Amino acid sequence: MIITIASGKGGTGKTTVSTSLALSLEQKVCLVDCDVEEPNAHIFFNIQESGKEIVNTFVPFVEKEKCNLCGACEDLCQFNAIAKIGKSVMVFPEMCHSCKGCMMVCEQDAIKEADRELGVIEHAQIDNIELVFGKLRVGEPMSPPLIKRVKKKIKSAGINIIDAPPGTSCPAISAMRDSDFVVLVTEPTPFGLNDLILAVEVVRLLKIPFGIVINRCDAGDNRTKKYAEKQGIPILLELADKRKIAEAYSRGEPVVHAMPEMKKEFNDLYHRIVNSKLKNVN
Amino acid sequence: MKELVIISGKGGTGKTSLTASFACLAHNAIIIDADVDAADLHLILKPEILKQEEFSGGSKANIDKNVCTKCSACIEVCNFDAVTDDFVIDAVECEGCKLCFEFCPENAVKFSRQICGEWYISDSRAGTMIHAKLGIAQENSGMLVSLLRREAQKAARQKGIPLIITDGPPGTGCPVIASVTGADAVLIITEPTLSGMHDMKRVKELTDLLKIPAMFCINKYDINTEITEEIQEFGSEHGLKFLGNIPYDSDLTKAMLAQKSLVEFSDNDTAKAVKDIWKNAGNFLAGLKDRLM
Numbered sequence: 001m002i003i004t005i006a007s008g009k010g011g012t013g014k015t016t017v018s019t020s021l022a023l024s025l026e027q028k029v030c031l032v033d034c035d036v037e038e039p040n041a042h043i044f045f046n047i048q049e050s051g052k053e054i055v056n057t058f059v060p061f062v063e064k065e066k067c068n069l070c071g072a073c074e075d076l077c078q079f080n081a082i083a084k085i086g087k088s089v090m091v092f093p094e095m096c097h098s099c100k101g102c103m104m105v106c107e108q109d110a111i112k113e114a115d116r117e118l119g120v121i122e123h124a125q126i127d128n129i130e131l132v133f134g135k136l137r138v139g140e141p142m143s144p145p146l147i148k149r150v151k152k153k154i155k156s157a158g159i160n161i162i163d164a165p166p167g168t169s170c171p172a173i174s175a176m177r178d179s180d181f182v183v184l185v186t187e188p189t190p191f192g193l194n195d196l197i198l199a200v201e202v203v204r205l206l207k208i209p210f211g212i213v214i215n216r217c218d219a220g221d222n223r224t225k226k227y228a229e230k231q232g233i234p235i236l237l238e239l240a241d242k243r244k245i246a247e248a249y250s251r252g253e254p255v256v257h258a259m260p261e262m263k264k265e266f267n268d269l270y271h272r273i274v275n276s277k278l279k280n281v282n
Numbered sequence: 283m284k285e286l287v288i289i290s291g292k293g294g295t296g297k298t299s300l301t302a303s304f305a306c307l308a309h310n311a312i313i314i315d316a317d318v319d320a321a322d323l324h325l326i327l328k329p330e331i332l333k334q335e336e337f338s339g340g341s342k343a344n345i346d347k348n349v350c351t352k353c354s355a356c357i358e359v360c361n362f363d364a365v366t367d368d369f370v371i372d373a374v375e376c377e378g379c380k381l382c383f384e385f386c387p388e389n390a391v392k393f394s395r396q397i398c399g400e401w402y403i404s405d406s407r408a409g410t411m412i413h414a415k416l417g418i419a420q421e422n423s424g425m426l427v428s429l430l431r432r433e434a435q436k437a438a439r440q441k442g443i444p445l446i447i448t449d450g451p452p453g454t455g456c457p458v459i460a461s462v463t464g465a466d467a468v469l470i471i472t473e474p475t476l477s478g479m480h481d482m483k484r485v486k487e488l489t490d491l492l493k494i495p496a497m498f499c500i501n502k503y504d505i506n507t508e509i510t511e512e513i514q515e516f517g518s519e520h521g522l523k524f525l526g527n528i529p530y531d532s533d534l535t536k537a538m539l540a541q542k543s544l545v546e547f548s549d550n551d552t553a554k555a556v557k558d559i560w561k562n563a564g565n566f567l568a569g570l571k572d573r574l575m
Contacts, residue, residue, distance in 0.1 A: 008320045010293010010452040037453035038291050040477040078380050099361050099379030138487040141456035166293040169319035170421045191322040201418045250506035252476040
Protein backbone atom coordinates (compact mmCIF):
# COMPACT_ATOMS: atom_id res chain seq x y z
CA MET A 1 0.00 0.00 0.00
CA ILE A 2 1.21 3.50 -0.83
CA ILE A 3 0.10 6.32 1.48
CA THR A 4 1.07 9.82 0.37
CA ILE A 5 1.24 12.69 2.85
CA ALA A 6 0.60 15.92 0.94
CA SER A 7 -0.68 19.47 1.43
CA GLY A 8 -1.39 22.54 -0.64
CA LYS A 9 0.28 24.95 1.75
CA GLY A 10 3.85 24.40 2.86
CA GLY A 11 4.88 24.06 6.48
CA THR A 12 1.62 22.51 7.68
CA GLY A 13 3.27 19.36 9.05
CA LYS A 14 3.71 16.84 6.20
CA THR A 15 7.11 15.70 7.45
CA THR A 16 5.92 15.55 11.06
CA VAL A 17 3.02 13.32 10.03
CA SER A 18 4.98 11.08 7.67
CA THR A 19 7.92 10.49 10.05
CA SER A 20 5.63 10.01 13.06
CA LEU A 21 3.47 7.56 11.16
CA ALA A 22 6.51 5.56 10.04
CA LEU A 23 7.93 5.50 13.59
CA SER A 24 4.64 4.46 15.17
CA LEU A 25 4.13 1.29 13.15
CA GLU A 26 5.49 -2.10 14.17
CA GLN A 27 5.61 -3.37 10.60
CA LYS A 28 8.35 -2.83 8.06
CA VAL A 29 7.87 0.56 6.43
CA CYS A 30 9.42 2.25 3.44
CA LEU A 31 9.47 6.04 3.98
CA VAL A 32 9.99 7.87 0.71
CA ASP A 33 10.78 11.59 0.80
CA CYS A 34 9.63 12.99 -2.55
CA ASP A 35 10.02 16.65 -1.55
CA VAL A 36 13.24 16.59 -3.56
CA GLU A 37 13.60 20.39 -3.68
CA GLU A 38 13.76 20.54 0.10
CA PRO A 39 13.91 17.02 1.58
CA ASN A 40 13.67 17.09 5.39
CA ALA A 41 12.57 13.63 6.59
CA HIS A 42 16.19 12.40 6.91
CA ILE A 43 16.87 15.12 9.49
CA PHE A 44 14.69 13.18 11.94
CA PHE A 45 16.72 9.96 11.75
CA ASN A 46 20.12 9.13 13.10
CA ILE A 47 21.63 7.83 9.89
CA GLN A 48 24.94 5.98 10.33
CA GLU A 49 25.42 4.73 6.82
CA SER A 50 23.66 5.62 3.62
CA GLY A 51 23.85 4.56 0.01
CA LYS A 52 23.95 7.24 -2.64
CA GLU A 53 23.39 7.23 -6.37
CA ILE A 54 23.55 10.05 -8.86
CA VAL A 55 20.55 10.33 -11.16
CA ASN A 56 20.95 11.69 -14.66
CA THR A 57 18.61 12.47 -17.49
CA PHE A 58 19.08 12.58 -21.25
CA VAL A 59 20.21 15.74 -23.01
CA PRO A 60 21.38 15.89 -26.63
CA PHE A 61 24.99 16.29 -27.69
CA VAL A 62 25.57 17.50 -31.25
CA GLU A 63 28.47 16.07 -33.28
CA LYS A 64 29.51 19.09 -35.30
CA GLU A 65 31.20 17.09 -38.08
CA LYS A 66 28.01 15.20 -38.88
CA CYS A 67 25.52 18.09 -38.50
CA ASN A 68 24.44 19.70 -41.78
CA LEU A 69 22.50 22.48 -40.04
CA CYS A 70 19.16 21.34 -41.49
CA GLY A 71 17.30 22.65 -38.41
CA ALA A 72 14.95 19.67 -38.02
CA CYS A 73 15.84 19.34 -34.32
CA GLU A 74 15.07 22.99 -33.63
CA ASP A 75 11.78 22.79 -35.53
CA LEU A 76 10.63 19.83 -33.47
CA CYS A 77 11.82 20.87 -30.00
CA GLN A 78 8.90 22.35 -28.03
CA PHE A 79 11.12 23.52 -25.19
CA ASN A 80 13.65 25.80 -26.94
CA ALA A 81 16.40 23.46 -25.77
CA ILE A 82 18.18 23.19 -29.11
CA ALA A 83 18.72 25.96 -31.66
CA LYS A 84 20.69 26.75 -34.77
CA ILE A 85 22.80 29.78 -34.02
CA GLY A 86 25.03 30.95 -36.84
CA LYS A 87 26.96 27.95 -38.14
CA SER A 88 26.39 25.64 -35.21
CA VAL A 89 23.62 24.01 -33.22
CA MET A 90 23.53 24.95 -29.55
CA VAL A 91 22.00 22.89 -26.74
CA PHE A 92 20.44 24.51 -23.64
CA PRO A 93 20.54 21.53 -21.29
CA GLU A 94 18.38 23.03 -18.50
CA MET A 95 15.49 23.58 -20.95
CA CYS A 96 15.53 19.98 -22.20
CA HIS A 97 12.66 17.67 -21.18
CA SER A 98 14.48 14.52 -22.38
CA CYS A 99 11.91 13.48 -24.99
CA LYS A 100 14.76 12.48 -27.36
CA GLY A 101 12.84 13.86 -30.34
CA CYS A 102 15.86 15.73 -31.69
CA MET A 103 17.73 12.45 -31.91
CA MET A 104 14.84 10.76 -33.71
CA VAL A 105 14.38 13.43 -36.37
CA CYS A 106 18.10 13.96 -37.13
CA GLU A 107 18.71 12.36 -40.51
CA GLN A 108 22.48 12.84 -40.21
CA ASP A 109 22.67 10.82 -36.99
CA ALA A 110 24.52 13.83 -35.53
CA ILE A 111 22.84 13.80 -32.13
CA LYS A 112 24.20 11.56 -29.40
CA GLU A 113 23.10 10.92 -25.84
CA ALA A 114 24.63 13.01 -23.06
CA ASP A 115 23.64 13.51 -19.41
CA ARG A 116 22.36 16.24 -17.20
CA GLU A 117 22.47 15.55 -13.48
CA LEU A 118 19.04 15.73 -11.83
CA GLY A 119 20.27 15.06 -8.33
CA VAL A 120 20.94 12.15 -6.01
CA ILE A 121 18.91 9.41 -4.38
CA GLU A 122 19.99 8.29 -0.93
CA HIS A 123 18.76 5.35 1.12
CA ALA A 124 19.32 4.10 4.62
CA GLN A 125 17.90 1.46 6.95
CA ILE A 126 16.93 2.56 10.45
CA ASP A 127 15.43 -0.36 12.44
CA ASN A 128 12.22 -1.33 10.66
CA ILE A 129 12.23 1.76 8.45
CA GLU A 130 13.81 1.91 5.04
CA LEU A 131 14.30 5.59 4.23
CA VAL A 132 14.66 6.72 0.62
CA PHE A 133 15.02 10.35 -0.37
CA GLY A 134 15.89 12.38 -3.41
CA LYS A 135 17.85 15.61 -3.42
CA LEU A 136 17.43 17.82 -6.48
CA ARG A 137 20.67 19.36 -7.73
CA VAL A 138 20.58 23.06 -6.81
CA GLY A 139 19.98 24.91 -10.06
CA GLU A 140 18.00 22.05 -11.64
CA PRO A 141 14.56 23.45 -12.52
CA MET A 142 12.60 20.22 -13.03
CA SER A 143 11.77 18.09 -10.02
CA PRO A 144 9.18 15.63 -11.43
CA PRO A 145 11.75 13.46 -13.30
CA LEU A 146 13.72 12.93 -10.06
CA ILE A 147 10.52 12.33 -8.07
CA LYS A 148 9.55 9.60 -10.55
CA ARG A 149 12.98 7.99 -10.17
CA VAL A 150 12.73 8.09 -6.37
CA LYS A 151 9.33 6.40 -6.58
CA LYS A 152 10.80 3.53 -8.56
CA LYS A 153 12.43 2.46 -5.25
CA ILE A 154 8.99 1.70 -3.80
CA LYS A 155 8.28 -1.98 -3.20
CA SER A 156 4.90 -3.25 -4.14
CA ALA A 157 4.49 -5.20 -0.91
CA GLY A 158 4.26 -3.70 2.56
CA ILE A 159 3.58 -0.16 3.71
CA ASN A 160 5.06 2.74 1.77
CA ILE A 161 4.74 6.29 3.08
CA ILE A 162 5.49 9.16 0.68
CA ASP A 163 6.33 12.63 1.99
CA ALA A 164 5.18 14.88 -0.89
CA PRO A 165 6.29 18.40 -1.86
CA PRO A 166 3.87 21.27 -1.15
CA GLY A 167 1.66 22.85 -3.79
CA THR A 168 -0.83 21.59 -6.33
CA SER A 169 1.19 21.50 -9.56
CA CYS A 170 3.47 18.97 -11.23
CA PRO A 171 5.86 18.12 -8.36
CA ALA A 172 3.00 17.41 -5.94
CA ILE A 173 1.08 15.47 -8.60
CA SER A 174 4.12 13.36 -9.52
CA ALA A 175 4.42 12.38 -5.85
CA MET A 176 0.70 11.61 -5.37
CA ARG A 177 0.09 9.66 -8.56
CA ASP A 178 -0.49 5.90 -8.18
CA SER A 179 -0.98 6.23 -4.43
CA ASP A 180 -3.63 4.13 -2.71
CA PHE A 181 -4.47 6.89 -0.28
CA VAL A 182 -3.60 10.57 0.17
CA VAL A 183 -3.52 12.31 3.54
CA LEU A 184 -3.81 16.09 3.17
CA VAL A 185 -2.25 17.89 6.12
CA THR A 186 -3.65 21.34 6.77
CA GLU A 187 -3.94 24.00 9.45
CA PRO A 188 -7.16 25.83 10.35
CA THR A 189 -6.10 29.23 9.01
CA PRO A 190 -7.34 31.13 5.93
CA PHE A 191 -4.13 30.22 4.02
CA GLY A 192 -4.36 26.59 5.12
CA LEU A 193 -8.00 26.30 4.04
CA ASN A 194 -7.52 28.07 0.71
CA ASP A 195 -4.68 25.72 -0.24
CA LEU A 196 -6.51 22.66 1.14
CA ILE A 197 -9.45 23.34 -1.18
CA LEU A 198 -7.04 23.44 -4.16
CA ALA A 199 -5.35 20.22 -3.03
CA VAL A 200 -8.72 18.48 -2.66
CA GLU A 201 -9.53 19.38 -6.27
CA VAL A 202 -6.25 17.79 -7.39
CA VAL A 203 -6.77 14.56 -5.42
CA ARG A 204 -10.32 14.28 -6.76
CA LEU A 205 -9.05 14.75 -10.30
CA LEU A 206 -6.56 11.94 -9.72
CA LYS A 207 -9.37 9.81 -8.24
CA ILE A 208 -7.44 8.78 -5.14
CA PRO A 209 -9.25 8.18 -1.83
CA PHE A 210 -8.20 10.76 0.75
CA GLY A 211 -8.72 12.26 4.18
CA ILE A 212 -7.32 15.19 6.10
CA VAL A 213 -5.18 15.81 9.18
CA ILE A 214 -5.69 19.15 10.91
CA ASN A 215 -2.46 20.26 12.54
CA ARG A 216 -2.38 23.00 15.21
CA CYS A 217 -6.15 22.42 15.30
CA ASP A 218 -6.71 24.97 18.07
CA ALA A 219 -4.72 27.77 16.43
CA GLY A 220 -7.23 29.16 13.93
CA ASP A 221 -10.97 29.01 13.38
CA ASN A 222 -13.51 26.26 12.65
CA ARG A 223 -13.96 26.91 8.92
CA THR A 224 -11.73 23.99 7.92
CA LYS A 225 -13.83 21.53 9.95
CA LYS A 226 -17.04 22.94 8.51
CA TYR A 227 -15.63 22.63 5.00
CA ALA A 228 -14.62 18.99 5.60
CA GLU A 229 -18.03 18.13 7.03
CA LYS A 230 -19.87 19.77 4.16
CA GLN A 231 -17.70 17.98 1.60
CA GLY A 232 -17.91 14.64 3.42
CA ILE A 233 -14.13 14.44 3.80
CA PRO A 234 -13.00 12.32 6.76
CA ILE A 235 -10.91 14.12 9.38
CA LEU A 236 -8.39 11.41 10.24
CA LEU A 237 -6.51 13.16 13.02
CA GLU A 238 -6.32 16.49 14.82
CA LEU A 239 -3.07 17.59 16.41
CA ALA A 240 -3.02 20.27 19.09
CA ASP A 241 -0.73 23.32 18.83
CA LYS A 242 1.87 22.44 21.48
CA ARG A 243 5.14 24.22 22.05
CA LYS A 244 6.71 20.86 22.95
CA ILE A 245 5.94 19.57 19.42
CA ALA A 246 7.40 22.69 17.81
CA GLU A 247 10.55 22.46 19.94
CA ALA A 248 11.12 18.77 19.20
CA TYR A 249 10.63 19.48 15.52
CA SER A 250 13.09 22.37 15.65
CA ARG A 251 15.95 20.17 16.88
CA GLY A 252 15.16 17.31 14.51
CA GLU A 253 13.70 15.06 17.18
CA PRO A 254 10.74 12.96 16.04
CA VAL A 255 7.59 14.04 17.83
CA VAL A 256 6.82 10.46 18.89
CA HIS A 257 10.20 10.28 20.66
CA ALA A 258 9.66 13.51 22.56
CA MET A 259 6.07 12.50 23.34
CA PRO A 260 5.83 8.67 23.15
CA GLU A 261 2.16 8.84 24.14
CA MET A 262 1.46 10.22 20.64
CA LYS A 263 2.37 6.90 19.01
CA LYS A 264 -1.14 5.70 19.71
CA GLU A 265 -2.62 8.65 17.79
CA PHE A 266 -0.52 7.83 14.73
CA ASN A 267 -1.35 4.14 15.03
CA ASP A 268 -5.02 5.12 15.03
CA LEU A 269 -4.34 7.34 12.02
CA TYR A 270 -2.98 4.32 10.16
CA HIS A 271 -6.06 2.24 10.97
CA ARG A 272 -8.37 5.07 9.91
CA ILE A 273 -6.47 5.30 6.61
CA VAL A 274 -6.90 1.57 6.01
CA ASN A 275 -10.62 1.75 6.87
CA SER A 276 -11.22 4.86 4.74
CA LYS A 277 -9.42 3.23 1.84
CA LEU A 278 -11.69 0.18 2.13
CA LYS A 279 -14.71 2.48 2.03
CA ASN A 280 -13.05 4.23 -0.92
CA VAL A 281 -14.05 7.72 0.10
CA ASN A 282 -13.47 10.26 -2.63
CA MET B 283 13.37 50.23 -10.51
CA LYS B 284 14.27 47.37 -8.17
CA GLU B 285 12.87 43.91 -7.70
CA LEU B 286 12.89 42.25 -4.26
CA VAL B 287 11.83 38.59 -4.02
CA ILE B 288 10.88 36.89 -0.76
CA ILE B 289 11.69 33.18 -0.68
CA SER B 290 12.34 30.56 2.00
CA GLY B 291 13.15 27.12 0.65
CA LYS B 292 10.96 25.50 3.30
CA GLY B 293 7.25 26.21 3.05
CA GLY B 294 5.24 27.83 5.81
CA THR B 295 7.99 29.99 7.30
CA GLY B 296 6.06 33.24 6.78
CA LYS B 297 6.75 34.47 3.23
CA THR B 298 3.20 35.62 2.56
CA SER B 299 2.70 37.23 5.98
CA LEU B 300 5.95 39.16 5.58
CA THR B 301 5.11 40.18 2.01
CA ALA B 302 1.68 41.44 3.15
CA SER B 303 3.33 43.64 5.80
CA PHE B 304 5.94 44.89 3.32
CA ALA B 305 3.18 45.68 0.81
CA CYS B 306 1.42 47.82 3.41
CA LEU B 307 4.64 49.52 4.55
CA ALA B 308 5.79 50.34 1.02
CA HIS B 309 3.94 53.37 -0.21
CA ASN B 310 4.88 53.01 -3.82
CA ALA B 311 5.43 49.41 -4.94
CA ILE B 312 3.96 46.78 -7.20
CA ILE B 313 3.19 43.47 -5.51
CA ILE B 314 3.48 40.08 -7.23
CA ASP B 315 2.19 36.80 -5.85
CA ALA B 316 4.46 34.28 -7.58
CA ASP B 317 3.28 31.25 -5.61
CA VAL B 318 0.91 30.54 -8.48
CA ASP B 319 -0.19 27.04 -7.55
CA ALA B 320 -1.05 27.88 -3.94
CA ALA B 321 -1.51 31.65 -3.93
CA ASP B 322 -2.60 33.17 -0.62
CA LEU B 323 -1.63 36.86 -0.65
CA HIS B 324 -5.01 37.86 -2.13
CA LEU B 325 -6.67 36.64 1.09
CA ILE B 326 -5.00 39.54 2.91
CA LEU B 327 -4.75 42.25 0.25
CA LYS B 328 -8.25 41.62 -1.17
CA PRO B 329 -7.36 42.83 -4.66
CA GLU B 330 -10.02 44.22 -6.96
CA ILE B 331 -9.38 42.73 -10.41
CA LEU B 332 -8.97 45.36 -13.14
CA LYS B 333 -7.75 43.13 -15.93
CA GLN B 334 -8.00 39.37 -16.31
CA GLU B 335 -6.35 37.25 -18.99
CA GLU B 336 -5.95 33.60 -19.86
CA PHE B 337 -2.54 32.02 -19.59
CA SER B 338 -1.73 29.44 -22.20
CA GLY B 339 1.36 27.44 -21.40
CA GLY B 340 2.55 24.56 -23.52
CA SER B 341 0.59 22.37 -25.89
CA LYS B 342 -0.68 18.85 -25.40
CA ALA B 343 -1.55 15.98 -27.67
CA ASN B 344 -4.95 14.41 -28.24
CA ILE B 345 -5.72 11.29 -30.29
CA ASP B 346 -8.71 11.24 -32.63
CA LYS B 347 -10.25 7.81 -32.03
CA ASN B 348 -11.99 7.76 -35.41
CA VAL B 349 -8.71 8.10 -37.29
CA CYS B 350 -6.41 6.06 -35.03
CA THR B 351 -5.50 2.58 -36.35
CA LYS B 352 -3.87 1.49 -33.08
CA CYS B 353 -0.51 0.98 -34.73
CA SER B 354 1.32 1.89 -31.48
CA ALA B 355 3.78 4.31 -33.11
CA CYS B 356 2.82 6.94 -30.49
CA ILE B 357 3.38 4.53 -27.60
CA GLU B 358 6.81 3.67 -28.96
CA VAL B 359 8.03 7.26 -29.30
CA CYS B 360 6.56 8.64 -26.06
CA ASN B 361 9.20 8.88 -23.36
CA PHE B 362 6.69 9.85 -20.66
CA ASP B 363 4.29 6.86 -20.69
CA ALA B 364 1.55 9.33 -21.56
CA VAL B 365 -0.24 7.13 -24.11
CA THR B 366 -2.46 4.50 -22.49
CA ASP B 367 -2.95 0.99 -23.87
CA ASP B 368 -6.32 2.09 -25.31
CA PHE B 369 -4.62 4.96 -27.17
CA VAL B 370 -5.80 7.83 -25.01
CA ILE B 371 -3.39 10.61 -24.00
CA ASP B 372 -3.04 10.96 -20.25
CA ALA B 373 -3.14 14.77 -19.98
CA VAL B 374 -1.37 14.78 -16.62
CA GLU B 375 1.62 12.82 -17.93
CA CYS B 376 1.82 14.46 -21.38
CA GLU B 377 4.82 16.82 -21.54
CA GLY B 378 3.79 18.32 -24.87
CA CYS B 379 6.90 17.14 -26.73
CA LYS B 380 4.89 16.63 -29.96
CA LEU B 381 6.61 13.34 -30.89
CA CYS B 382 3.35 11.37 -31.18
CA PHE B 383 2.01 14.07 -33.51
CA GLU B 384 5.16 13.93 -35.65
CA PHE B 385 5.38 10.15 -35.86
CA CYS B 386 1.71 9.20 -36.27
CA PRO B 387 1.41 7.75 -39.81
CA GLU B 388 -2.37 8.38 -39.88
CA ASN B 389 -2.30 12.01 -38.69
CA ALA B 390 -4.62 10.99 -35.90
CA VAL B 391 -2.95 13.19 -33.28
CA LYS B 392 -4.06 16.73 -32.65
CA PHE B 393 -1.63 19.07 -30.92
CA SER B 394 -3.05 22.22 -29.41
CA ARG B 395 -2.23 24.95 -26.94
CA GLN B 396 -3.68 24.52 -23.49
CA ILE B 397 -5.20 27.14 -21.24
CA CYS B 398 -3.27 26.56 -18.01
CA GLY B 399 -4.63 29.33 -15.85
CA GLU B 400 -5.49 32.99 -15.48
CA TRP B 401 -3.54 36.05 -14.47
CA TYR B 402 -4.70 39.39 -13.17
CA ILE B 403 -3.73 43.00 -12.77
CA SER B 404 -5.52 44.30 -9.69
CA ASP B 405 -5.81 47.26 -7.46
CA SER B 406 -5.48 46.83 -3.70
CA ARG B 407 -5.12 49.03 -0.65
CA ALA B 408 -1.36 48.40 -0.95
CA GLY B 409 -1.24 49.41 -4.61
CA THR B 410 -1.12 47.47 -7.86
CA MET B 411 -1.04 43.71 -7.45
CA ILE B 412 -0.14 41.23 -10.19
CA HIS B 413 -1.22 37.68 -9.48
CA ALA B 414 -2.44 34.47 -11.07
CA LYS B 415 -4.28 31.24 -10.63
CA LEU B 416 -2.78 28.15 -12.17
CA GLY B 417 -5.46 25.68 -13.27
CA ILE B 418 -5.87 22.48 -11.26
CA ALA B 419 -3.12 19.98 -12.11
CA GLN B 420 -1.63 22.32 -14.72
CA GLU B 421 2.04 22.84 -15.38
CA ASN B 422 4.30 25.63 -16.64
CA SER B 423 4.26 27.51 -13.36
CA GLY B 424 7.73 28.86 -14.20
CA MET B 425 6.44 30.32 -17.47
CA LEU B 426 3.51 31.92 -15.64
CA VAL B 427 5.83 33.44 -13.02
CA SER B 428 8.02 34.92 -15.79
CA LEU B 429 4.90 36.42 -17.36
CA LEU B 430 3.84 38.02 -14.06
CA ARG B 431 7.29 39.56 -13.65
CA ARG B 432 7.27 40.97 -17.19
CA GLU B 433 3.84 42.52 -16.58
CA ALA B 434 4.95 43.98 -13.25
CA GLN B 435 8.06 45.49 -14.84
CA LYS B 436 5.94 46.97 -17.60
CA ALA B 437 3.50 48.50 -15.10
CA ALA B 438 6.34 49.82 -12.94
CA ARG B 439 7.93 51.52 -15.93
CA GLN B 440 4.65 53.05 -17.10
CA LYS B 441 3.71 54.40 -13.69
CA GLY B 442 7.23 55.27 -12.57
CA ILE B 443 7.04 52.96 -9.57
CA PRO B 444 10.51 52.27 -8.10
CA LEU B 445 9.96 48.88 -6.42
CA ILE B 446 8.50 45.44 -7.14
CA ILE B 447 7.97 43.12 -4.16
CA THR B 448 7.42 39.44 -4.98
CA ASP B 449 5.96 36.77 -2.71
CA GLY B 450 7.92 33.76 -3.97
CA PRO B 451 7.11 30.04 -4.01
CA PRO B 452 8.73 27.44 -1.72
CA GLY B 453 11.45 25.04 -2.90
CA THR B 454 14.35 25.51 -5.32
CA GLY B 455 12.80 24.32 -8.60
CA CYS B 456 11.44 25.95 -11.71
CA PRO B 457 8.97 28.50 -10.26
CA VAL B 458 11.61 29.65 -7.74
CA ILE B 459 14.28 29.96 -10.43
CA ALA B 460 11.78 31.90 -12.58
CA SER B 461 10.96 34.19 -9.63
CA VAL B 462 14.51 35.17 -8.71
CA THR B 463 16.58 35.07 -11.93
CA GLY B 464 17.70 38.60 -12.69
CA ALA B 465 16.04 40.12 -9.58
CA ASP B 466 17.98 42.78 -7.65
CA ALA B 467 17.87 41.00 -4.31
CA VAL B 468 16.19 38.16 -2.46
CA LEU B 469 15.10 38.06 1.15
CA ILE B 470 15.16 34.57 2.66
CA ILE B 471 12.77 34.15 5.57
CA THR B 472 13.61 31.09 7.63
CA GLU B 473 12.79 29.57 11.02
CA PRO B 474 15.12 28.18 13.71
CA THR B 475 14.54 24.51 12.98
CA LEU B 476 17.02 22.07 11.49
CA SER B 477 14.69 21.77 8.50
CA GLY B 478 14.47 25.54 8.09
CA MET B 479 18.25 25.88 8.23
CA HIS B 480 18.84 22.96 5.85
CA ASP B 481 16.44 24.46 3.31
CA MET B 482 17.83 27.97 3.70
CA LYS B 483 21.32 26.69 2.87
CA ARG B 484 19.98 25.21 -0.35
CA VAL B 485 18.29 28.43 -1.49
CA LYS B 486 21.45 30.33 -0.58
CA GLU B 487 23.33 27.97 -2.90
CA LEU B 488 20.79 28.80 -5.60
CA THR B 489 21.09 32.59 -5.16
CA ASP B 490 24.89 32.23 -5.29
CA LEU B 491 24.63 30.21 -8.49
CA LEU B 492 22.39 32.89 -10.02
CA LYS B 493 24.53 35.68 -8.52
CA ILE B 494 21.73 37.49 -6.68
CA PRO B 495 22.48 39.47 -3.50
CA ALA B 496 20.67 37.85 -0.56
CA MET B 497 19.44 38.94 2.86
CA PHE B 498 17.73 36.91 5.56
CA CYS B 499 15.53 37.15 8.62
CA ILE B 500 14.44 34.54 11.15
CA ASN B 501 10.77 34.04 12.02
CA LYS B 502 9.71 32.55 15.39
CA TYR B 503 13.36 33.00 16.44
CA ASP B 504 12.57 32.22 20.09
CA ILE B 505 11.35 28.65 19.36
CA ASN B 506 15.00 27.57 19.43
CA THR B 507 17.56 30.28 20.19
CA GLU B 508 20.54 27.92 19.71
CA ILE B 509 19.58 27.25 16.10
CA THR B 510 18.81 30.96 15.65
CA GLU B 511 22.43 31.68 16.59
CA GLU B 512 23.68 28.96 14.29
CA ILE B 513 21.71 30.42 11.38
CA GLN B 514 23.03 33.91 12.13
CA GLU B 515 26.59 32.56 12.13
CA PHE B 516 26.01 30.76 8.86
CA GLY B 517 24.67 34.01 7.42
CA SER B 518 27.62 36.14 8.44
CA GLU B 519 30.11 33.51 7.22
CA HIS B 520 28.41 33.30 3.84
CA GLY B 521 27.85 36.96 3.01
CA LEU B 522 24.15 36.97 3.78
CA LYS B 523 22.87 40.29 5.10
CA PHE B 524 21.03 39.75 8.41
CA LEU B 525 17.93 41.92 8.74
CA GLY B 526 16.43 40.86 12.06
CA ASN B 527 14.46 38.34 14.12
CA ILE B 528 10.70 38.04 14.45
CA PRO B 529 9.37 36.53 17.72
CA TYR B 530 6.82 33.73 17.85
CA ASP B 531 3.51 35.53 18.13
CA SER B 532 -0.07 34.29 17.86
CA ASP B 533 -0.98 37.76 16.55
CA LEU B 534 0.37 36.62 13.18
CA THR B 535 -2.42 34.04 12.94
CA LYS B 536 -4.94 36.50 14.37
CA ALA B 537 -3.98 39.09 11.77
CA MET B 538 -4.47 36.46 9.05
CA LEU B 539 -7.91 35.58 10.45
CA ALA B 540 -8.77 39.30 10.41
CA GLN B 541 -7.57 39.49 6.77
CA LYS B 542 -4.98 42.07 7.69
CA SER B 543 -1.22 42.29 7.53
CA LEU B 544 0.51 42.19 10.90
CA VAL B 545 1.56 45.85 10.72
CA GLU B 546 -2.08 46.87 10.14
CA PHE B 547 -3.40 44.55 12.85
CA SER B 548 -0.97 45.20 15.66
CA ASP B 549 1.40 47.73 17.10
CA ASN B 550 3.29 45.28 19.32
CA ASP B 551 6.98 44.29 19.39
CA THR B 552 6.50 41.73 16.61
CA ALA B 553 5.08 44.41 14.32
CA LYS B 554 8.01 46.64 15.27
CA ALA B 555 10.45 43.85 14.40
CA VAL B 556 8.81 43.53 10.98
CA LYS B 557 9.05 47.31 10.45
CA ASP B 558 12.77 47.20 11.32
CA ILE B 559 13.30 44.37 8.83
CA TRP B 560 11.51 46.43 6.18
CA LYS B 561 13.72 49.44 6.95
CA ASN B 562 16.89 47.33 6.82
CA ALA B 563 15.84 45.74 3.54
CA GLY B 564 15.24 49.23 2.12
CA ASN B 565 18.74 50.31 3.14
CA PHE B 566 20.26 47.22 1.56
CA LEU B 567 18.35 47.82 -1.69
CA ALA B 568 19.34 51.49 -1.71
CA GLY B 569 22.98 50.40 -1.71
CA LEU B 570 22.55 48.38 -4.91
CA LYS B 571 22.96 49.88 -8.34
CA ASP B 572 19.75 50.51 -10.27
CA ARG B 573 19.30 48.19 -13.21
CA LEU B 574 18.82 49.68 -16.65
CA MET B 575 15.41 48.62 -17.87
